[in-house]
Amino acid sequence: MTLKMNPEVFKYQSLAEADSFRLLLLQPSPSHDSDLQCHVLHATLSQCDRDIIDQYTALSYVWGDPSNTGSIYVDGSRVIITATLDAALRDLRDESRVIRIWADALCIDQSNLTERAAQVSLMDQIYSIAHHTVIHLGPLTPAAETILKAAPSNTSGVIHESHDIVKIAQENMLQAVWFTRVWVFQELVLSRDPWVQCGNLRARWADICNMLISPSWKQSSKELQVLADMNSSRGSTRLQFLTLLTSRRGLGATDARDMIYANMGIAFDLHSLLDYVQVDYRKTCEELYESVARYLMENIGPEGPTIFFPHAASNDQSKQKGLASWAPDWSLPASNLVEMYKDNNLRKLQLDSKAHYAFIGHPLTLAWVGYKIDVVESFSVELPNAEALDVGAREEYQKAMKTLMGMYLNVWWSGDDSGQHQHVDLRGKEEEHEKLCRVLGGEWLRIMGEELSASQIFSQEDLENQKKFEEGFRTWLEARAPQHIIMAGSGSEGMASLMYAYLQPRNIPSALTGRRLATTRNGRVAVVPRNVQMGDKIVHLAGPLISLVFRRDSRPREENLETDIKNALRAIDEDYKNQTDHRLDEMEKVDEMEVEYCTLVGECYVDGEVGWKLNQEWDLKIYALR
Incomplete structure (x- = not known):
C-alpha cells in the first residue's frame, strides 16, 4: 500500500547517512479524538543507540484494509493513513508529552523503491535499538482487558486475576490478525522490550506469555502454540x-x-x-x-x-x-x-x-x-486422509492383515552392499498367503474404484482416468499375489509398506495422502503428485x-x-x-x-x-x- 500524500504539500527529504532513518515526534493531546499531529525527525541508528535521554518506541501493527482510512498532520500537511495506524497512534499518544515513534508506513517513503529497500535492510537494527516496541492488536475489548489487567506490568496499575484467562486468550486476543502476519516475527524477535497494547491499556509481552504458555513443550491449542513458538525464538540463536x-x-x-x-x-x-x-x-x-x-x-x-x-x-x-x-x-x-x-x-x-x-x-x-x-x-483420483475411509470397519481386510502378521513372526534378515532386507519362509503356506494377498488387493480395488469415485464429484475426465488406472492397478495386484512379498508390518518395503501404513487403524500420517497412485508404461505402480x-x-x-x-x-x-x-x-x-x-x-x-x-x-x-x-x-x- 502507498500512503496518499499531496506531493505539493508534503515531501519526504532524502536520508543523508547509510543508517539514517526517520522518527515521528507525536504531539500530545488530552483528547483521544482530536487530530493526530506529528513532526518528522531525521536521525541515525548509531546516534539513537548511544542516546540515553531521547529514546524511541517502535510500533508493530497490521496495516489493515487500505480502503478503511484515517489521517494525521505531518509537519502541518494532512496525510491519509490506514485506520489501524490511526488507532494505534491515538492509543499511544500522551496527554502532555511528545513521544518519539517509529512506524514503517510514515517513516519510510513507500513510493521510493530505493529508499524502501534500504530501510527494510535496517529493520533489524531499528527494532533492536528501540527502547520499547509496542505491539498494537486493536481496540480494548472486555476479553483483552481481562487478559492485560491480569499481567503484573499492566499500565492501569491494578492487577485483576482471572481463572479463565487461557481460554479467553485463545478465543479472543490470540485470534488477532497480528499473529498471522509475516513481518511481526522479525519485529518481535529483535525487540529488546516488547509490550502488547489494546486500546490505551498495555502490558509486557513476557508477562502475557508467562500467564498463558504451559511449561510443557506442546500447547493445548494452535493459538497457544503460535504464541509459544514466537516467544521461544526471542533471545535464542538465530535460525537458518x-x-x-x-x-x-x-x-x-x-x-x-x-x-x-x-x-x-x-x-x-x-x-x-x-x-x-x-x-x-x-x-x-x-x-x-x-x-x-x-x-x-x-x-x-x-x-x-x-x-x-x-x-x-x-x-x-x-x-x-x-x-x-x-x-x-x-x-x-x-x-x-x-x-x-x-x-x-x-x-x-x-x-x-x-x-x-x-x-x-x-x-x-x-x-x-x-x-x-x-x-x-x-x-487415480487424489487419495484422501485415510480417516475418511473408516479403516477400522473393514473386517475382512483387518482379519487378513492379522493373519499375515502372524505368518511374518519368524522372519530372517540378510544384509549386503544394497542394504538390509527381511525374508519370510512360507513353505507349506504359499496358497494361504496368496489368498490373503488377494483379499488385500480386493479391498484396495474397492477403495480405488467405487468408494473414492463416489466420495465426491469428479469431472468426466477424472472418471475416465480413474477407470483406466483401475485396469492397470488390478493387473499389478494380481501379479503380486503369488509372490512371496512381505505385505505388512515393519518388514514390508516399497508400495507394500505404503499401502499397509495407509490403512492402519491408528491413522498414522501417510505419504499417500494428498497424492495419487499411477500405473506406468512398464507396468509398475507409482506414487505421484496430485x-x-x-x-x-x-x-x-x-x-x-x-x-x-x-x-x-x-x-x-x-x-x-x-x-x-x-x-x-x-x-x-x-x-x-x-x-x-x-x-x-x-x-x-x-x-x-x-x-x-x-x-x-x-x-x-x-x-x-x-x-x-x-x-x-x-x-x-x-x-x-x-
Whole structure:
C-alpha cells in the first residue's frame, strides 16, 4: 500500500547517512479524538543507540484494509493513513508529552523503491535499538482487558486475576490478525522490550506469555502454540533462513516479496544469502523467489535437493505466473504432504548434486543431468486422509492383515552392499498367503474404484482416468499375489509398506495422502503428485534420492540456450573432475547429451525402483527446467 500524500504539500527529504532513518515526534493531546499531529525527525541508528535521554518506541501493527482510512498532520500537511495506524497512534499518544515513534508506513517513503529497500535492510537494527516496541492488536475489548489487567506490568496499575484467562486468550486476543502476519516475527524477535497494547491499556509481552504458555513443550491449542513458538525464538540463536521460510510461509503479507525480505534480517546465514539476494523492490516476485531457490539449492548441504524439492509441492496453486516450477512460492502455505518414501538400497552411486547441475540465463533455467525411469500411463483420483475411509470397519481386510502378521513372526534378515532386507519362509503356506494377498488387493480395488469415485464429484475426465488406472492397478495386484512379498508390518518395503501404513487403524500420517497412485508404461505402480498428467516422465537426477515427475515444456526459449547450458555444465565439470567418487564419468561427454526442456511436477516413488544402481548403464540427458 502507498500512503496518499499531496506531493505539493508534503515531501519526504532524502536520508543523508547509510543508517539514517526517520522518527515521528507525536504531539500530545488530552483528547483521544482530536487530530493526530506529528513532526518528522531525521536521525541515525548509531546516534539513537548511544542516546540515553531521547529514546524511541517502535510500533508493530497490521496495516489493515487500505480502503478503511484515517489521517494525521505531518509537519502541518494532512496525510491519509490506514485506520489501524490511526488507532494505534491515538492509543499511544500522551496527554502532555511528545513521544518519539517509529512506524514503517510514515517513516519510510513507500513510493521510493530505493529508499524502501534500504530501510527494510535496517529493520533489524531499528527494532533492536528501540527502547520499547509496542505491539498494537486493536481496540480494548472486555476479553483483552481481562487478559492485560491480569499481567503484573499492566499500565492501569491494578492487577485483576482471572481463572479463565487461557481460554479467553485463545478465543479472543490470540485470534488477532497480528499473529498471522509475516513481518511481526522479525519485529518481535529483535525487540529488546516488547509490550502488547489494546486500546490505551498495555502490558509486557513476557508477562502475557508467562500467564498463558504451559511449561510443557506442546500447547493445548494452535493459538497457544503460535504464541509459544514466537516467544521461544526471542533471545535464542538465530535460525537458518530455510527454517524461517518454512515455519512462516503462507502468512499474511501485502507484498509477496516480503515473505523473503521479512525473514532475512533474523537469519544466521544472512551473510551468504546476500551473495544471492538483496532487498530490492524493483525486482519482480518471480525473480526474487528464483534467486532464493538458487541460494537454497546451492547452500543447504549435500542432500539439498532432497530437502528442497518438497517445498515446491504447492506450486500448482501459485499465482506467480512466471515463476519457475522448481522455485517454491513462499506466499503459499505448505502442502503438508508426508515425506516421500525412499528405498534403503545402498548399492548405488553416491553422487554430488552440485557436480551435475547449473543455473543459466535470464529467466533462470535449471539444467541437470539425469535419466528417464518410466512414463505415467494412468492415474487415480487424489487419495484422501485415510480417516475418511473408516479403516477400522473393514473386517475382512483387518482379519487378513492379522493373519499375515502372524505368518511374518519368524522372519530372517540378510544384509549386503544394497542394504538390509527381511525374508519370510512360507513353505507349506504359499496358497494361504496368496489368498490373503488377494483379499488385500480386493479391498484396495474397492477403495480405488467405487468408494473414492463416489466420495465426491469428479469431472468426466477424472472418471475416465480413474477407470483406466483401475485396469492397470488390478493387473499389478494380481501379479503380486503369488509372490512371496512381505505385505505388512515393519518388514514390508516399497508400495507394500505404503499401502499397509495407509490403512492402519491408528491413522498414522501417510505419504499417500494428498497424492495419487499411477500405473506406468512398464507396468509398475507409482506414487505421484496430485497435478500429474498422462505422458509425464519419471526421472532420476544425479544426486537427489527421490525420483521426480517432469512435463515436457514446449514454450519458446532463447536461441542459444542449449549452447549456454552445455558450456555451463562443462565449466561445472572442470571444478569437480577430481571428485571421481561422487561424479559421473559421463559428464566429460556432456556435449553429446540431448537437452530436454521440462517443468517440475513434483516428487515420485516407483515401486521397486532404485536410482543410480552400481554396474548399470543409463541413457543420460540434460533436463532443462523452467
